[in-house]
Amino acid sequence: MNNLWLIIKREYLTRVTRRSFILATLLTPLAIGLFFVVVSFIFQYDSDDSKRIAVIDEGNIFDGKIKDENNLFFKFVNSDLDELKNSFEETDYNGILLIPSLEDLLKKDFRVFYYSDEKLTLDIEPIIVSRIRERVRDYKIDQLQIDRQQLNALNTKIELEPKPIKAAPEATTKMAGKIAAAIGFFMGIIMYMTVFIYGMMVMRSVMEEKTSRIVEVMISSVKPFQLMLGKIIGVGAVGLTQLAIWAILIPLIVTIAGLFFGADADAMPPSAAAAGAEIDPEEAEAMLSLVIQELSQQNWWAILPLFILYFLGGYFMYSALFAAVGSAMGDDLGEGQALTIPITIPVLLAFYIMMVSVQAPNSSLAIWSSIFPLFSPIVMPARIPFDPPIWQVLLSLFLLIATALALVWLSGRIYRVGILMYGKKVGLKELGKWMFRG
Amino acid sequence: MNILQLEDVVKTYDKHVAVDKVSFNVPEGRIFGLLGPNGAGKTSLIRIITTITRADEGRVLLAGEPLNSNTPTQIGYMPEERGLYKKMKVGDHLMYLAQLKGLSKKEAKAAIGDWFDKFEISDWWGKKVEELSKGMQQKIQFIATIIHKPKLLILDEPFSGLDPINTNLIKDEIHQLQQEGVSIIFSTHRMEQVEEICEEIVLINKGKNILNGEVKAIKDQFKxxxxxxxxxxxxxxxxxxxxxxxxxxxxxxxxxxxxxxxxxxxxxxxxxxxxxxxxxxxxxxxxxxxxxxxxxxxxxxx
Incomplete structure (x- = not known):
């Protein structure tokens, strides 16, 4: 027991004091913060290229009024097109906008012409189009004498409000499903990444011990199983440390970056604003408070402990397998790569099933995958925000823990043979044999 | 008094018999040669004695007691394939290995200090292993092997890859340790070293004990x-x-x-x-x- 503790301590301390670990742990949140700053800066960046556009309004739809915006200046002219085109060189216009008169008010299409030898750029085209669309709409309403209120009423907005049949302890809102999916997806992704990153770390470390020939010195003092277990626990603790630091630093840095550089809704680019034209700022604010309300209504006391349990189960299971494979590899990383494929396949499958499961958390695929132990560490956390039946969670946890223990034990049996095997290429069949060797 | 007794030890891998009913005794305080060609079963035998693997049959007694979980603290083993954690500091590394052998922090520190003084390498404590030359690393490996004052020292091809200066240094240490009462098993296929160092030998071939006894007696027998x-x-x-x-x-x-x-x-x-x-x-x-x-x-x- 004492030796196991010494091994865990060494594995942990040598890693967290390594410069590369400290840099990666601190720089990743900084890089994410920097990314946010740069992105918001890019979106906030206004074109400093001013454009002057001559407008020929043949039907006088605009009544001489059109708003300038963002270095885009409109000027109504009374000359006709050919005249303007001929003298275009002498003027300082960038283009000529020709708005023909609107012949048929009931026609849906309306063609407007823009004369210029410069390309129409993405930032001005939507502005021109939306200006004309709004104005034509108003013009049509006036000309057809339509009642504005009636017209607005036609545009019915549908809200699907879920209501529980049995009395629920707390009211659910229309955001519940989306929030649950987001939390589930987020947890699934973290599981997937940690299993790979830290599992691989265990594997590399096993290989290093073997290739640096320290392993035989070690196992003359400690049991191979202790060495493997100590390594898995030590690296797992490193992983938890890193995740904990990121969980604190990333929101902190992103918030600070947001405060300093104003990465708020106003910074949305015009095209994005146009796409989300139906969301006005008040509505967005209401939605944000709804999201926060929904987040705070989640049963975090169940979600977080379960997340940690699934993390531990999944991590132990897969890192033990990675350790076993690492022990069988020789000095050449490439030749052993084939051995890792049987481990990466279930992880990848689980990842894809997880992505489907957040959309249909109660499909039979989602249910059975969240119980099957090789998939459950990634799939079940994605389902937890949707309140799966308790028997499914218990069964899945039981199977996961049992499988993790069995795989750690079996991997230990492969490991103790593999680490003493030098200069021999081994296949999966041999690994299987080692499990049952006395 | 025998420090080590082997009785009909058998070890089989798959269908290959690596150790086939081997028996011999290692008397206390002797330098004992474990000889045999490559692949004879020497390393398999050593791994059984150091409790890295377990014998399928037979008995192994260390100082009269069957091998147990306490055995590793009484044995110092320098394998043929030996290395160190490259990224660790020399001092931390030795502390780690010494503590795994059951020394307390304080004992380990004192023992390492003594050896550092003896080899005049006190300024190595904070150096990383990878900064040391191969010969320097070999010294560290030797210190790591004997830091816990083992009763039985097992050296598997100790001089392979050693320069002449380190070879002599370690030879001297082996003799000194013997005078302090440590029993030493010296495994090799280099006969001139055996003749120079060992008092008693066992010769293993194809997993079998084919010759065992004092060097002098064996020579007499074959004259x-x-x-x-x-x-x-x-x-x-x-x-x-x-x-x-x-x-x-x-x-x-x-x-x-x-x-x-x-x-x-x-x-x-x-x-x-x-x-x-x-x-x-x-x-x-x-x-x-x-x-x-x-x-x-x-x-x-x-």
């Missing part, structure tokens, strides 16, 4: 009654009738005596015939010859 005579005058012409000469040089001959014949009579004959003898000695077979002879006869028999 062939051959004598070498050196002289600086002419040989008597009638000498061939008196002795069976199997080798002749300008100033020496090698004579084969028949069983029971006394070498003194021969010497007396030469002296009385006016030969000026400068040296006369018995030719003992080298361990290398015995080794090769034993291994080949064993192989023919199989």
């Amino acid at each position: 062939e009654n051959r004598f070498r005579l050196d002289f600086d005058t002419d040989l008597p012409t009638a000498v061939t009738q008196q002795a069976n000469i199997i080798e002749q040089g300008p100033n020496h001959i090698v004579i084969q005596l028949s069983a029971g014949e006394d070498s003194n009579n021969l010497l007396r004959y030469f002296i009385s015939n006016g030969l000026h003898v400068t040296a006369f000695n018995e030719i003992l077979p080298s361990l290398n010859e015995i080794f090769i002879q034993q291994v080949t006869t064993f192989e023919e028999a199989v």
